[in-house]
Every structure is written in C-alpha cells, then in structure tokens.
Amino acid sequence: xxxxxxxxxxxxxxxxxxxxxxxxxxxxxxxxxxxxxxxxxxxxxxxxxxxxxxxxxxxxxxxxxxxxxxxxxxxxxxxxxxxxxxxxxxxxxxxxxxxxxxxxxxxxxxxxxxxxxxxxxxxxxxxxxxxxxxxxxxxxxxxxxxxxxxxxxxxxxxxxxxxxxxxxxxxxxxxxxxxxxxxxxxxxxxxxxxxxxxxxxxxxxxxxxxxxxxxxxxxxxxxxxxxxxxxxxxxxxxxxxxxxxxxxxxxxxxxxxxxxxxxxxxxxxxxxxxxxxxxxxxxxxxxxxxxxxxxxxxxxxxxxxxxxxxxxxxxxxxxxxxxxxxxxxxxxxxxxxxxxxxxxxxxxxxxxxxxxxxxxxxxxxxx
Amino acid sequence: xxxxxxxxxxxxxxxxxxxxxxxxxxxxxxxxxxxxxxxxxxxxxxxxxxxxxxxxxxxxxxxxxxxxxxxxxxxxxxxxxxxxxxxxxxxxxxxxxxxxxxxxxxxxxx
Numbered sequence: 001x002x003x004x005x006x007x008x009x010x011x012x013x014x015x016x017x018x019x020x021x022x023x024x025x026x027x028x029x030x031x032x033x034x035x036x037x038x039x040x041x042x043x044x045x046x047x048x049x050x051x052x053x054x055x056x057x058x059x060x061x062x063x064x065x066x067x068x069x070x071x072x073x074x075x076x077x078x079x080x081x082x083x084x085x086x087x088x089x090x091x092x093x094x095x096x097x098x099x100x101x102x103x104x105x106x107x108x109x110x111x112x113x114x115x116x117x118x119x120x121x122x123x124x125x126x127x128x129x130x131x132x133x134x135x136x137x138x139x140x141x142x143x144x145x146x147x148x149x150x151x152x153x154x155x156x157x158x159x160x161x162x163x164x165x166x167x168x169x170x171x172x173x174x175x176x177x178x179x180x181x182x183x184x185x186x187x188x189x190x191x192x193x194x195x196x197x198x199x200x201x202x203x204x205x206x207x208x209x210x211x212x213x214x215x216x217x218x219x220x221x222x223x224x225x226x227x228x229x230x231x232x233x234x235x236x237x238x239x240x241x242x243x244x245x246x247x248x249x250x251x252x253x254x255x256x257x258x259x260x261x262x263x264x265x266x267x268x269x270x271x272x273x274x275x276x277x278x279x280x281x282x283x284x285x286x287x288x289x290x291x292x293x294x295x296x297x298x299x300x301x302x303x304x305x306x307x308x309x310x311x312x313x314x315x316x317x318x319x320x321x322x323x324x325x326x327x328x329x330x331x332x333x334x335x336x337x338x339x340x341x342x343x344x345x346x347x348x349x350x351x352x353x354x355x356x357x358x359x360x361x362x363x364x365x366x367x
Numbered sequence: 368x369x370x371x372x373x374x375x376x377x378x379x380x381x382x383x384x385x386x387x388x389x390x391x392x393x394x395x396x397x398x399x400x401x402x403x404x405x406x407x408x409x410x411x412x413x414x415x416x417x418x419x420x421x422x423x424x425x426x427x428x429x430x431x432x433x434x435x436x437x438x439x440x441x442x443x444x445x446x447x448x449x450x451x452x453x454x455x456x457x458x459x460x461x462x463x464x465x466x467x468x469x470x471x472x473x474x475x476x477x
Contacts, residue, residue, distance in 0.1 A: 024440055025430075025440065028434075028440030028441060028443075029392070031438050033397075057414065058411070059415055060415075061418055062411065062418075
C-alpha cells in the first residue's frame, strides 16, 4: 500500500479547515475509503470521490472555530486592566465620582454647544447666491446713530432701473401688531403677515404648492398662504380662489387666496406665514397713495439679487448716489444705504453691528 | 423524555454503532448504514452526526492504535453509552406502541 502516494491536495485542504482534534481519525477514514476506491474504480475516480468527500466535510460541525484574535491573546491583559480600574474606582469613591460626573457634564456641554453652533451656522444656507439686503445707517455728527435692516420702499425699484447688475428685487413690509384673517367661517390672529412683491417666491426659492408663481401676488387683494395656514383655514379643501378677509379694527379688506407656498424652514431669517400683495397696502391700515413709493417711510425690507458678488462696491456707490439725489435736504454722509449678504449671514439679520459680534462668537467657539 | 429525543439519522447511527459493537469507526459505520438502509451517506454528514451524538452523551469515543492499513492514521471507535441505549430503547418503544394502535386495515387501504 505504501508505494502508492496519497493525493496531497484534498488532504491539505481538509487539514486546513478541520478541527485539530477531529483531524487524524477522519483523515484515516478518508484514506481508507480512497484506497478501497482505488482498487474498485481506478485512480481518477477515486481522486474525485475523495475531493467530494472533503467538500462535504466542509460544514459547521467540522470546521474549526475562527481564531479572531489571530493568535494574540489580549483578553487576560484587558481583563486585568478592567479589574484594576474598577478596584481603583471603588477605593476612591469620592474622587472618582467627581471625575466621572465632571467628565460627563463636560461632554454634555460640548455636545450642546456643537448642536447650537451647527444650527446657527445653518441659517439661510439654503438661500440662492448673490442675494443682498439693503440696510440703512444714520450718522449724526460723524457717529453712528442707528443701523437698520429696513429702509424706504423706493430704493430697490430705483436701483434696478439704473443698474443692469441687479437681476431682480423684492420688498417685504411687516405691519406692527397682529392682523385678524377670516375665511371659511374661521378667524385667526396672524402675527407673521407681510406685504410682498410677487418676486419673493422666485428670489428666495420658495416653492409653491398651488398657484401661479408668475402672477400670484400681482393683483391687489391677492393673498398667498403657507401650507400649514391653508390647513388651518381650509383643512383639505382647495384654498385657491377662496375669499379671505383682513380685519384690523374697523379696517377690512376683502381678499382672495391665489397661492399656497411650502412652510419656511425654521433656520431662515425670513419669517412669514401669510403674504399679501403689495398694492393691497395702499388701501389698508392707514395706507395711502404713494405708500409704496417714497423716501420717507423707512419700514421696508429691500432685497436685490445681483449678477455676482463682484459688483457689490459698484452698487454701494449707486446707492449713495440715490441717497444724494432723493434726499437733497440731508447733510452729505448722514445717511448710508449698504448691501448686506443675506446668505450665510446671521441668525436674524438684525442691525449689522450687533450681528458681527454674534458671528465672531460663533466662530470663536470652533477655533 | 425530551432529553432522549433523537432524529431519524441519529437513530440509525446509534443502532449501527450498537450492531457493530466493538468495531464501530467511521468507515465501518458508513458501510453498514449504506448496506442496511440502501442509501448513500457522505463522510461529512456521518462525522457531524457522530460528534453531535458524542457531545450529547449518547456515544463515547475510544481512540485506537495507528494502523498500517490506514497509512499510519488512527481509528476512532465509538460505543453506546447508557444514555444512548436508553434513547434507542425509548424510540423503539414509542414506535412499537404506536404500531400496536395502528389498525392493519389502515395500511392495507389504498
């Protein structure tokens, strides 16, 4: 028997995957079977039967367990380290308690700060590029008296007339106090109502759920409402072309719903749930002819979209020209209109001075 | 009773080990089953079953000497333990009880 060599390959494979304690006698069985087959069916078929037997031995009961730590045995060391650590903690209960409490408070504080700063930094990041708000600074005897984000309603339209760099503009006007809206037999006190130019949807990329983005706020007494306001007033009914009344004291305006826009995210400085078309303002709430076109009533947010950020100095120059031309009575340099980027700016885009300070703090937390 | 529960192939293997008393190792067990049951048994399935029965305590293994006929590899003999005997006994009794209750008519019915 010894003169006939055993086939090495199948037995090597078997040795590789088999449990060591099972190996010797199963290999004996394999070889005994192979030798018998050799006599009965010949070398080639005996070889393939051996291969088949080895393949069918490759199963969970026979395969040796995976040696995951690759021969290095860290468990006793780790066990010992943990045991030592626990014993030390137990021996110095007070100081270890203080340590653990301090560490966890520190971690929690760190997580809160990161969450807060991330949220702050996410403000207005979804707005389109190159949108600027026109801010208004007043100086008295060379010193800053105030800086405001609101200015005169004529600024943006005039600026667009003389500047090809201005792609579009939109104005927002927020009335002081709440307005009652009545529709579908319901009355709601709306705090976040604003007058707006129709361009507001395109400029800030506010998607309309219903209504025509080209014409929604063009006609007087047109009203655009957010999706959640639509649900509050009309539930699942279609709000388009339903009538809606604005009430403030004895002042009433009969309006009609022309559009429904998606709710604004909470990390934007834009803050309105109902938009009323600009021409409506002339006949409502002390509005008069010319309220939308003057250099006196500094209550309007003016936004412009520019072709690129490079033209900002040019536009700022044009703004000072406009001031000089339209407010001839003022001393030169006593009033300034300046562009302020709307994107990637502050949480509330409030007066520029305060803003910058807040921003410095947000970045300092990270550096 | 539950701890004596064994599967069909396990029962066959236990019986075969009993039949081959004293000469039960891998090759002979396989040959005997193939002869008695007239079916093919792979070394793999037989070995897995043998090791499982051993770990359950129905079989015990006795290492043999290395042998010239197996090119120096040892045999591993298997033997029934008391548990193993009890297990096949219980299986047999429960089966024959059921057979007694089975009316011959039912089997002849076609």
